[in-house]
Amino acid sequence: MKFAYRFSNLLGAVYRRGNLSFSKDGDSVISPVGNRISVFDLKNNTSETLPVSTTKNITCVGLSPDGNLAILVDEDGAAVLVSLVTRAVLHHFHFHKPVSSVRFSPDGRRFVVTKENVALMYHAPGRKREFNAFALDKSFYGPYDETTCIDWTDDSRCFAVGSKDMTAWVFGAERWANLVYYCLGAHKDVVVGCFFEQRSLDLYTVSQDGTLCVWECDTKPDGLLRRGPKETEEREEGEESRGGEEGGPQEGEVVRGRADRSRQDAGNKVVRYKRRGKHFFNKEGDFNSLTAAAFHKKSHLLVTGFASGIFHLHELPEVNLIHSLSISDQSIASISINGSGDWIGFGCSGLGQLLVWEWQSESYVFKQQGHFNNMAALSYSPDGQYIATGGDDGKVKVWNTNSGLCFVTFSDHSSSVTALTFTSRGFVIVSASLDGTVRAFDLHRYRNFRTFTSPRPAQFSCLAVDGSAELVCAGARDSFEVFLWSLQTGRLLEVLAGHEGPVSGLSFSPVRSVLASASWDRTVRLWDMMDSWQTKETLRLTSDGLAVTYRPDGQELAVATLDGEISFWDPQTATQTGSIAGRHDLQTGRKDTDKITAKQAAKGKSFTTLCYSADGQCVLAGGQSKFVCIYNIAEQILVKKFEISCNLSLDAMEEYLDRRKMTEFGSLALLDTVTLSLGGKGRHSDLSLPGVRKGDMSSRHFKPEIRVSSLSFSPTGRGWAATSTEGLLVYSLDARWSEAREEWAAAIVLAFRLNETALTRETLESVPHEQISVVSSSLPDVYVEKLLRFVGSALESSSHLQFYLTWAQSLLTLHAQKLKNRSGAILPTIQSLQKSIHRHFEDLTKLCDWNIYTIRYAEALSNQRGLKRAAERCLSEEEEEEEEEGGSDVASEVSMEEESLTLLLGS
Structure with a gap:
């Protein structure tokens, strides 16, 4: 596979825009980077960019509670359902409008998507294969401006939606008799975050001017009453008639709220909210607006980020300030807290920064920043x-x-x-x-x-x-x-x-x-x-x-x-x-x-x-x-x-x-950037320089x-x-898709279906040597003959001789009876394989014979040199002994030693 290069990773950019998400175990953070998403493993200190992409830049990511699925939505509202286990795209969907936020329910059965001033609740895709993975359940209308945030209760019975019209809405996910919708309005700026208390309907809302409102509900989650069948039918008929009046019939139930009064059915004790407190975080006024917020229900920890790069940690409901730190000189765009509540993730889109802060030890767990320019x-x-x-x-x-x-x-x-x-x-x-x-x-x-x-x-x-x-x-x-x-x-x-x-x-x-x-x-x-x-x-x-x-x-x-x-x-x-x-x-x-x-x-x-x-x-x-x-x-x-x-x-x-x-x-792009000349007819339109448009003298926007x-x-x-x-x-060139899952047989079958020789060779050579017999036994009968033919052709040019001989031996041994029944059709393949093996046998025989002769020559030469050195050593020792004794028979003994040495060397 000389030119089969595939996308492996994306470096140099760790965060662009959108919301951060922690994995289920809390050890990884998922960050949108352009039209892709990157997974940063904080335990092993590694990063991986998934080989999936959307049409445009990703604006919001919704992660399922089990951590297996993710919904990626781009600027135009095109959504992609991705499996984080197999790294594959499961479904494509289009919401036709820009989406502000996506959130799964804690039980994983539903998810809510907010676009413009409507909240759409869908059935989450399950394990069964469905024609349409996104089935619309209900449409909730209430806010008069664009929605900004979503939060669910722990039991998935209700959810809250914040809006730019300075209100927060509580909707019932089920058909509750005493809670259909409820409008909360006490802010003077855009609602940035709304959070339910743990195992309660009490609510916290945070606005852009740094205001926190604490809302107390007089009803427990168990106090929600399910609507009867007759009331449900009447309700659906009324909603369908209203839906048809305002734009034709819509799929699923339509719930329309009014800000002047909250809707509950008569005859039941209605759910009511009361504002218990109002607190202010921002002391700098309009110069430092609150841009992001996150809340951890188990530890009652509220994290708020500001445009100046400062974040605050407060303990609710007492609103005690735990910690405050400046991590950047740019606005904090997204905040996320992992499941245990120990790590807090911050994303700064202006600098392309991604930070993970451990608030108890006041130290950085992860700190990365890419090139914020080209x-x-x-x-x-x-x-x-x-x-x-x-x-x-x-x-x-x-x-x-x-x-x-x-x-x-x-x-x-x-x-x-x-x-x-x-x-x-x-x-x-x-x-x-x-x-x-x-x-x-x-x-x-x-x-x-x-x-x-x-x-x-x-x-x-x-x-x-x-x-x-x-x-x-x-x-x-x-x-x-x-x-x-x-x-x-x-x-x-x-x-x-x-x-x-x-x-x-x-x-x-x-x-x-x-x-x-x-x-x-x-x-x-x-x-x-x-x-x-x-x-x-x-x-x-x-x-x-x-x-x-x-x-x-x-x-x-x-x-x-x-x-x-x-x-x-x-x-x-x-x-x-x-x-x-x-x-x-x-x-x-x-x-x-x-x-x-x-x-x-x-x-x-x-x-x-x-x-x-x-x-x-x-x-x-x-x-x-x-x-x-x-x-x-x-x-x-x-x-x-x-x-x-x-x-x-x-x-x-x-x-x-x-x-x-x-x-x-x-073109619409030319109309946005062209400044019309006022000199009369015949004058052409000139493109204006960046930053000189009327009414916006300081902005420099470019694509x-x-x-x-x-x-x-x-x-x-x-x-x-x-x-x-x-x-x-x-x-x-390193292929991860077959090695990671160890589905060797399926990978070989897919390679043969693609009919690319280089891909088949790479897939075959990626199988471990000890797994060859197991893979050979699990291959379908149709591909045994094809694989045997491929092994015969690969032996002609490959240097992995033992590897391919093991493949040939396993195929011929395990599928002997099946190949014998097709002896007429398999005969050319066997002959080609025999020819390749015989040629390699002759080459190896010549090489082995030459090596044997070379080894014998080297051994004989070494022995001769060793004997000569031993004889010289013995001669020198004898001479020293005779000199010490001073005997008269030295000459005769020396002559005898020389004669024996000559006889030894001659032999």
Whole structure:
């Protein structure tokens, strides 16, 4: 499976927007990241991004009480039901309107979705397969403005809904006679949270101005009376007639409330609420509004977060302040508490922060922050264990590829980081920035130990370090020069001048001291580091050079140009060996504000980053597009394209116009941003600059555009990473879907159904050696012959000889009788298998015979040398003894010893 790379993980972004959720055991936190969700295991300190995605950015997540199901809802109201056990999508649904919150009932039988001013209660999907997993039960109308929050009672009999109209509504989930709906209004601002007390109908409501209202109910949960059958029929008839009057018949029961009076049926003791207290948290007024709140019922702990980044912990109902802390300088967007009440999760969308705080010990359990601006560069460590990233926020972060978490952040740069790389030993990271500095960071002491500057201020756009980690060079965007420093001393060695345009790419040869620099002046210059840093060769390009990289063996050079081509050069002879026209493979989308088609816009696109594969046979290319392309260099053809994102919340994703956004005056996006000229007829409309719209002089709203800024292959060749608008995407060859569940037989059957040889080989080789006989016995009869034929063909080229021979032996032994009945059809397969085994037998026989002769020769040579050394040792000992005795018969004995030694050596 050379090109079967699949999405493995998403790094560089830990939280964007939406609500945080803890797992059932409380050891993991689920965070929405763009149109995906990431699961952070706090016990094992790892992260995993699920291979499921929605159409647009996720705004709310609903988690089932057992922790097996999750409902993901995006900006447009499109919902996806996901199994957190199998990581698979179970159902798609569309609410047709933006959804503010989703909440499952504690018993897991229902869930409530709030959109606009209505609360919709659905039957939760069960274990039985259903045609429609979301069955609408009731529709609750009451608030006059958009709803904001939901909370259920412990027994799932009632739920409360907060609204922007400063009211909170209590609805009965069942047909209760003494509680249909109840309206609570005592706030002067938007209700942010509403929470039921444990095993009670008492309620707490929190508003945006920092006000807490405590509501006491005169009825216990057991005091709710179920409505009789006759009353139910009359009630349903009345609701259906009212529903038909206001917009036609609706599925399920419709409950419509009125704020002037709470609805209960006559003849019963009605449920009533009384405000028992009113408390104020916010002392700063309008400058620090309350943005998020969470309540833990068992410990009576209320957590409130504010726009200034401060959060408070209060104990209810006494409202005692336990703790207060400032965790950020941005607004707290979401708060969640785990089941035990020990850990509190905070999400800050402004900075992309995710924090987990243990309030009893007052310490951080988990603290992660991604790049809150675009990523610009990445680099793999030589062992492939770490990935370093640099962003437009001026930070350099180092990520562990196994855990998916960032363990160190360097914030020394004051402007965007444009390029970075590891040294050959992997202990030093060198980064270039637009602030005019190149910095070296030590991963042992986690500090900036070198800072390289130029004589004149320059904005560095590219960077390269030689193989010996002695030379550091950076290209300037404004002065058209390449600066060369010594990493050991930090001194500026040379300024390489010669380019007539901004330097866009640098690359050192892996085997020689030659530097390649690409520039907008349509040239690539090769600089000899051993010969006074002179220009060795100048390669003429057809267009502006954007990126340059050497092949791992240093025998080839790849250059990406502005016309969308990738050209390959021989650095020894300075001749072009080939080129690939990749402009049509980019398939760029159409921006919302574009007045031309996507096909016309693609003519101005090009690849901006290149990377060779580990074996040097392919090149990976990306640019201002949602696609990353892999090309075969020898054949000069496109091998595979990867779509890195399907998030329509990003710009330049759609290829065609959306007719729903078209009006009689043109595109809706153009109408929002165009300022009409008042000069009369014939004047055209100009796009206004960001932040100068009338009535909104300080806001700068933009829609991020999808693009790939940097690519890098793993040194092991088992994966590659790309920095994009979504984050740091990691693609890998390691298949988790068959190994995790250990369903080897099912995986083999699915691989044969897909009819891909490479996939079948990878699936077969992922089976453990000790499980081969078990898997062979559980295979269906239809696939036994196919697998045997595949094993025979794989033996021809595979190096796993014993592995495939074990497969052949197990299949022939366990299915002997079935294969014997089909001897006529199976005969060609058996003959092919016998031919492969016989050929390997002959090769191994020759190799074994040669090895036997070599071993015998080495043994004889060793014995001869050993006997000679023993004889010399014996002779020296005898001479010493005779000298001590001083006897007269020394000569005769020596002669006798020599004769015996010659006889021994002769034998």
